[in-house]
Amino acid sequence: MDQNEQAERFDDMTACMKYVTEQGAELSNEERNLLSIVYKNVVGARRSSWRVISSIEQNTEGAEKKQQMSREYREKIETELRDICKDVLSLLEKFLIPNASQAESKVFSLKMKTTTVTWLRLLLVMTRKELWISQNKHTTKAFEISKKEMQPTHPVRLGLALNFCVFHYEILNSPEKACSLAKTAFDEAIAELDTLSEESYKDRDEAEAGGGGN
Structure with missing residues (x-):
């Protein structure tokens, strides 16, 4: 049979x-x-x-x-x-x-x-893992572009870094990798914090305000 x-x-x-x-x-x-x-x-x-x-x-x-x-x-x-x-x-x-x-x-x-x-x-x-893995292919490509084309302090680049951290922590069960990604993104952003213009601060604040309802 x-x-x-x-x-x-x-x-x-x-x-x-x-x-x-x-x-x-x-x-x-x-x-x-x-x-x-x-x-x-x-x-x-x-x-x-x-x-x-x-x-x-x-x-x-x-x-x-x-x-x-x-x-x-x-x-x-x-x-x-x-x-x-x-x-x-x-x-x-x-x-x-x-x-x-x-x-x-x-x-x-x-x-x-x-x-x-x-x-x-x-x-x-x-089902959640399947969805995340599918979405992560696109996120990976976007993140690679953001690292080449955007400053470490850019809200979009930071948001993508956060998505990666969550993916590694919750889906791949890799808290060490998640923490490493978060630390790298944080350190790179802090290193360039002094170079931010007033307009950049304004963009950052607007981005944070726009994401506050989630």
Whole structure:
């Protein structure tokens, strides 16, 4: 059985276990385990597909049609993952948790809820990281231009430096690199602070005022 057939089987089993759960009776130990297994597999299969298609999307830059197809498929997978997680949470909150009378059943239900919320958080992290990586390609190019064409004190150059710091800190989990970038931008700006004209101060203040509402 190939992966697609296996995924379809688990999708069918998920529908069956959803139906059983919605009948309202407390699930047996075997039923609970089966429910957990099928949902872990349908989520796991889609997370694997998400990683593969995201890699393809990143490696097809310049091939617009292929990149668009990859992006659309990735977004489809993300929607499916969200829907699956919402289904699980709905089953837990409407049936499993309220109907749990035994300690083992209560612990299982609460643990499964924690796992499902974790899946949703991971999905948010994955999609956010994908967006940041895509945007960072353009930010990198803009930052390189700003270093050649703009003074270290220019608000746009400083803003791009800040974006880089956030990217390395939050997405790449590299606080050392983020701090290094911030220190370099700060030191370079301070070194030229005395050379700023009154007009430059005015531009800086206007830029800060314009960004104050974010």
